Amino acid sequence: MLQAHDEEPIIAQCTPSGSGAIALLRLSGVGAVAIADALSALPSGKKLSEASTHTVHFGYVVDRQRVHIDQVLFLLMRAPHTFTGQDTVEITCHNNAFIIQAIIGEAISHGARVAQPGEFSKRAVVNEKIDLLQAEAINELIHANTQHALKQSLAQLKGTLSSFVADIEQELVRALALSEASFEFLDEEYLEFGAQIRAIVTHVRDAIITIKKQFNEQSRIREGLRIALVGSVNAGKSSLFNALLGADRAIVTPIAGTTRDVIEAGVYRNGNYWTLVDTAGIRETDDIIEQEGIRRSFDEAHRADIILAALDSSRPLTNQEQTFYEQLASTYGTKAIIVLTKSDTQAHTQFPALAGKHTLEVSTVTSHNMPALEELIEHMIGELLGAQQSCAFLLNKRHFSILLTVEQKLEELDALLHASRVPYELVSYHLNDLLATLCELTGKSVSERGMDAVFREFCVGK
Numbered sequence: 001m002l003q004a005h006d007e008e009p010i011i012a013q014c015t016p017s018g019s020g021a022i023a024l025l026r027l028s029g030v031g032a033v034a035i036a037d038a039l040s041a042l043p044s045g046k047k048l049s050e051a052s053t054h055t056v057h058f059g060y061v062v063d064r065q066r067v068h069i070d071q072v073l074f075l076l077m078r079a080p081h082t083f084t085g086q087d088t089v090e091i092t093c094h095n096n097a098f099i100i101q102a103i104i105g106e107a108i109s110h111g112a113r114v115a116q117p118g119e120f121s122k123r124a125v126v127n128e129k130i131d132l133l134q135a136e137a138i139n140e141l142i143h144a145n146t147q148h149a150l151k152q153s154l155a156q157l158k159g160t161l162s163s164f165v166a167d168i169e170q171e172l173v174r175a176l177a178l179s180e181a182s183f184e185f186l187d188e189e190y191l192e193f194g195a196q197i198r199a200i201v202t203h204v205r206d207a208i209i210t211i212k213k214q215f216n217e218q219s220r221i222r223e224g225l226r227i228a229l230v231g232s233v234n235a236g237k238s239s240l241f242n243a244l245l246g247a248d249r250a251i252v253t254p255i256a257g258t259t260r261d262v263i264e265a266g267v268y269r270n271g272n273y274w275t276l277v278d279t280a281g282i283r284e285t286d287d288i289i290e291q292e293g294i295r296r297s298f299d300e301a302h303r304a305d306i307i308l309a310a311l312d313s314s315r316p317l318t319n320q321e322q323t324f325y326e327q328l329a330s331t332y333g334t335k336a337i338i339v340l341t342k343s344d345t346q347a348h349t350q351f352p353a354l355a356g357k358h359t360l361e362v363s364t365v366t367s368h369n370m371p372a373l374e375e376l377i378e379h380m381i382g383e384l385l386g387a388q389q390s391c392a393f394l395l396n397k398r399h400f401s402i403l404l405t406v407e408q409k410l411e412e413l414d415a416l417l418h419a420s421r422v423p424y425e426l427v428s429y430h431l432n433d434l435l436a437t438l439c440e441l442t443g444k445s446v447s448e449r450g451m452d453a454v455f456r457e458f459c460v461g462k
Contacts, residue, residue, distance in 0.1 A: 006126050007086070009035055011107045012115035013100055014090075023095040027107055028088040028120060033076070036089040039106040040074060041066065048089065053078035061091065061103050069106065070099045084120055085127030125443050132443030133161045136396065140222070147271030148221045148385055161399075164211070165441050168204050172438065175200040176431040182424045197427065198417045205410040208403050215400045224266070224273025225381055228304035230297050230328070232321045233281030235310040236341030239364040241265075241278040244374070262296050269374065272381055277304065282324055301328070306380055307336040308373075313361065314345040333358075337376060343368055402441050409434050 009029035015022070027036060037047045042059040051057060055076050061069040075090040082088040093099055104114065121135040137156035144150040156162075178193035178200075229237040245265050263278040279300050280293030301307055309328050311317070317325070328336055337358045344363040360376060362369040395403070413430045416423060 006123055009107075009112040010115035010119055011104055011112045012120070013104070015095070017097070018095075020095040023093055023100055025091040025093065025100065025103055025107075026088065026115075026120060027091065027112060028082070028084045028086050028123070029112075030086065031111060032087045032089055033078070035107055035110045035112050036074060036076075036091075038110045039063075039103070041068070042074075048074055048076050051076055053081070061093065061106065063102075063106060064109070069102045070094055072103075080127070083129065084123040085129045086123060130157075131162050133165065133399075133441060134159060135443075136398075137161070140396075144222070145224045145273040146221060152221065161395075162442060164207075165438065168207065169435065169438055171200050171204050172431055172435055176428060176435070179424050179428045179431060182422070194417060194422050198414070201410055201414050201417065205407060205414070208407050208410070211395065212400065212403055212407065215395045218395060221385060224275055225305045225384070226275045226277065226303060227306045227308060227377065228277045228279060228297075228300040229308045229310060230279050230301050231282065231310035232312065232318075232324065235281065235312040236364065237281065237308075237310045238278055240308065240310055240339060240341060240362070241276055243364040243367070243370060244274075244276055262293075262300060270378060272378075272385075274377075282321075301332060305335065305384060306377060307332050308377075309336050309338050310341050311338055312342055313340040314342040335380070337373070337380070339373065399441060402437060406434060406437055409437065 007030045009027060009032045011025060011027045014024045014026050033049050037049050039061050040048055040059050041062045042048070042057055048057060053076060057074045057076065059072060059074055061072050063069060070093045073092040075092070077088045077090070079086050079088075091103060093103060108114070118135075118139075121130075121138055124130050125132050125135050134157050137153050141150065141153040141157060144153050175197045178197050182193050182197075229241050231237050241263070245267055262280075264275055266273055266275050268274075277300050279297035282294055282297060307328070309325060311321075311325060325338070329338070337360065340359065340361040342363060342365075343361040344366045358376070358380075360369055360373055362373055364370070409430065413427065413434070416427055416430065
């Protein structure tokens with residue numbers, strides 16, 4: 001519902017803060033064009049309010065003494081054909097913090113206020129230009145860490161998730177109509193629609209279960225892949241970490257146990273974001289600090305999407321090491337790559353049990369097989385992401401929580417529908433409750449406080 005403060009003229013910088021050639025400021029709300037008139041001076045002497053909508057105008061931002069603040073472009077857009085659904089003026093100025101603050105200050109002196117985080121997007125939702133799911137997709141689009149996340153956020157902005165929810169909503173509305181009919185004509189046996197309602201409930205529940213299963217996996221698309229380097233002490237993990245990263249991030253020494261804690265660094269490869277994690281070497285030790293580091297190493301192995309198990313091929317394995325690598329291969333075989341390091345030295349390690357498509361000899365000294373290792377990692381990433389690419393939207397925790405609630409209510413409803421005598425009045429009540437819960441996804445029934453909580457995660461300029 002439109003509140004008074006949702007019509008107030010607001011202004012904010014839409015482009016990132018910092019050095020650069022150009023900055024974009026957005027002014028929107030009732031009276032936005034009048035405020036733009038007050039702080040603008042066009043060479044023609046005309047006012048922006050006299051111009052046609054969706055036109056660009058060269059001119060100056062001026063202060064109350066008509067002194068030029070900056071040479072700018074004004075983009076005039078009148079309601080309702082704007083992002084917010086309100087009159088909007090966008091100002092392209094030079095990206096200097098003093099200029100930006102001076103322009104915002106002038107707008108405030110003429111009646112505007114600084115926009116709250118996500119307030120432009122919130123107004124777009126309130127004015128029904130987009131729904132809440134599409135607004136969240138804008139935020140996902142801005143913060144996408146991978147090409148897959150970028151594509152799916154863009155698809156979601158076009159309404160893929162909204163369409164999915166609309167289809168479910170339509171099915172439940174149909175079930176509600178059938179339930180009402182069954183209740184109204186309770187004495188007419190041929191007008192009993194229990195079987196049809198049960199079929200709808202089963203279909204909707206199955207659809208929700210399917211996309212709910214994808215939620216945990218979708219973090220790979222949204223945040224990128226986590227690649228943990230594990231193995232015994234002095235197995236070349238840190239050297240491998242630095243080589244994949246392309247920088248000397250981890251300390252490398254001949255001393256066993258140099259790395260005692262988890263070290264993380266990110267790198268982009270072929271549209272994907274890799275979080276490389278160097279871990280403490282595995283060995284028996286009485287050192288409390290090193291023991292904690294080793295515990296974290298096992299935690300990282302469990303969390304990781306891909307494991308690079310570094311194995312020093314220049315010396316024979318100890319019994320403890322052999323046991324560790326065997327357990328690693330059996331527990332995490334599908335996501336583990338056994339990396340036989342130091343292939344530039346005379347190899348001694350013979351371990352046929354680890355041989356297979358995910359075993360590779362490398363040398364960080366000569367770069368032997370390093371490109372092949374990256375290709376193997378990319379191949380595994382492709383397999384991991386392949387199943388998720390069929391889904392045209394990304395769920396966040398809010399979506400997941402609401403869908404989980406809907407699923408639970410569908411199960412309760414299903415139990416009612418399997419009673420010997422179906423209580424259709426109660427079924428109708430539950431279906432209405434389900435529809436109200438589902439509408440929270442698109443924002444149709446989200447409270448003002450709930451709406452604010454969603455948009456608080458946005459940047460100010462959106």
